[in-house]
Amino acid sequence: MKKTAFVTGSSRGIGREIALKLAEENYTVFVTGRNKEDVDKTVQEIKSLNGQALSWVGDLTTESGLKEALSFVEQNGGSLDLLVTNIGSGKTSQEVVVELAEWKRVFDINFFSAVGAINTFLPLLEKSKGQVVCISSIAGIEKISVALSYSVAKAAVLSLVQQLMRPLAAMGVRINAISPGNVWIENGSWDRKMKENPTRVNDIIQNQVALKKFVGADEIAEAVWFTVKNPSITGQNIVIDAGQTRQWP
Numbered sequence: 611m612k613k614t615a616f617v618t619g620s621s622r623g624i625g626r627e628i629a630l631k632l633a634e635e636n637y638t639v640f641v642t643g644r645n646k647e648d649v650d651k652t653v654q655e656i657k658s659l660n661g662q663a664l665s666w667v668g669d670l671t672t673e674s675g676l677k678e679a680l681s682f683v684e685q686n687g688g689s690l691d692l693l694v695t696n697i698g699s700g701k702t703s704q705e706v707v708v709e710l711a712e713w714k715r716v717f718d719i720n721f722f723s724a725v726g727a728i729n730t731f732l733p734l735l736e737k738s739k740g741q742v743v744c745i746s747s748i749a750g751i752e753k754i755s756v757a758l759s760y761s762v763a764k765a766a767v768l769s770l771v772q773q774l775m776r777p778l779a780a781m782g783v784r785i786n787a788i789s790p791g792n793v794w795i796e797n798g799s800w801d802r803k804m805k806e807n808p809t810r811v812n813d814i815i816q817n818q819v820a821l822k823k824f825v826g827a828d829e830i831a832e833a834v835w836f837t838v839k840n841p842s843i844t845g846q847n848i849v850i851d852a853g854q855t856r857q858w859p
């Protein structure tokens with residue numbers, strides 16, 4: 611039987627690339643996002659490549675959105691083999707002191723979106739002996755030039771993966787994290803930053819990244835697939851950053 615994957619935030623960016631890769635590997639993919647046009651476009655793209663995908667449109671940071679998503683999966687076969695928690699954004703203030711409400715918003719998008727999706731889909735994953743992949747960031751590993759709240763939320767995602775590994779293993783479920791560096795996507799965040807301030811972006815790539823290059827979204831999708839297809843990998847964090855982090859695990 612064909613396996614199924616639910617990828618949070620897969621209408622564009624890294625999530626879209628993960629959805630395309632999983633469809634190529636014969637998964638039926640639930641493609642998700644709040645903008646219907648983007649979701650449908652990615653589903654059509656997968657179908658045009660002879661893959662299988664379904665559109666789910668809504669907000670996956672809310673309890674009602676998560677409940678609706680679960681019902682949708684239940685109405686469409688009711689089984690789930692893989693959950694990828696990909697929603698996240700570093701768009702926030704770079705100041706040291708930031709309003710508590712803004713900290714909470716950043717945690718909702720980057721951390722509680724992962725917790726919510728895992729809570730919601732774990733019963734299905736336990737049934738299928740499936741797995742979870744959480745997209746974190748190198749910002750969660752060491753200090754880089756991004757907002758404090760984003761870094762702390764992404765570190766919390768890594769801690770979540772580490773802490774959940776054993777209880778999930780006892781249920782037959784694996785969980786891993788992927789930590790991307792600077793991922794180049796057309797119209798994505800680095801494309802925007804490059805248009806706004808090319809000098810700063812070039813300085814980061816030339817002076818902070820050992821390989822002096824951006825990471826491709828397809829490389830993140832390949833890393834997701836690497837953890838999915840290896841039955842002995844769990845509780846790990848795979849860094850794909852072209853040599854930006856200095857810390858050895």
Ligand SMILES: NC(=O)c1ccc[n+]([C@@H]2O[C@H](COP(=O)([O-])OP(=O)(O)OC[C@H]3O[C@@H](n4cnc5c(N)ncnc54)[C@H](OP(=O)(O)O)[C@@H]3O)[C@@H](O)[C@H]2O)c1
Binds near residue numbers: 619624
């Ligand atoms: N880009 C990078 O360089 C980079 C580096 C390290 C880590 N990351 C991490 O990688 C992940 C993906 O980043 P990206 O740059 O590909 O992001 P992106 O281009 O902004 O795409 C985010 C995706 O999530 C969806 N989304 C956002 N909020 C949502 C919500 N509340 N409910 C449902 N869907 C939602 C978006 O669609 P809608 O807006 O239509 O909802 C879109 O499909 C994030 O966790 C990010 O922190 C990215």
